[in-house]
Amino acid sequence: MTVVSGLVRYVAAEAERRLREGLDLMSRLGLDRTRLDAYDERLRRMEQTLDGQQAELRSLRADLDSLVTQLNDRVLPRLDERMDDTERDLATVATGVLRQSRDNAANGTRLESVEQRVGDLRSRLSRVEQRAGLWRDLQANLARLGEDLDALRTRLTATDNPLGTEARP
Template identity: 45%
Template structure:
């Protein structure tokens, strides 16, 4: 949406420039005192005032959108920081717990070797637990990968917002510079 407003701002500026050029041309023609020419000057001044007000409204709208984009960017950054603080440590802790569980399970399997009679049933139980733990570890790793992709997407979105904001600021600066040159 900022791009369409900037297009409107460019069109308003173009119209403003055209009206100023017309006013300058007609100003030269108006050196002879005639009532028709004076009426045209009044009309052009009114049109100039309307265009100036329109340009000011567009500038205000662009400033409001820039502020809104800044607020969204800040909210996204705060959300990412909050999610990092809350989710990633928990995921990392779960992975570490799973690794510790796997280490404990391996130790138990080594000790179970001493009892031949119970060995077979304990081995089946241990294999089931290992499969469950591997499955949990795989799911946790998938979630971690998805989370990291989400972070990258949010970072790219932040960069896109920054680029849009800088484009809007550049266009507003160009508009002001054009007004100053004409003044």
């Protein structure tokens, strides 16, 4: 009989454990149910907001379509006139450019000779600048040479006349 009573105790303990798990699960589901209700309410509010925004977007779309239609009614009829005016203006400008290009062809040869002359003058100017730079360098070198000669003379007079008497010229 001890086996049966042990088995009964085991079954009773297992039943009690499962009953507690079930109660825990039920309490958690109750908490989740309140959370779900809150989420459901938030979802309903969001849907209402989205419905309102969608209605506003439809209204904006209708206004935009109306504006585009009005714009097309006002602009398109005058567009052909403007295109004709533009074509006439373009033909006038093209004719003027052709006339100027003929005149410019004659002036082009003159311009080329002037450009060649300017190029020659620039090369001459660069050569003159180069020579002027060389001349300045030469002057600076001569000035340094004069200073060096003066220093040598001073040293030579000091070494030729150790007693401090004047040297003869």
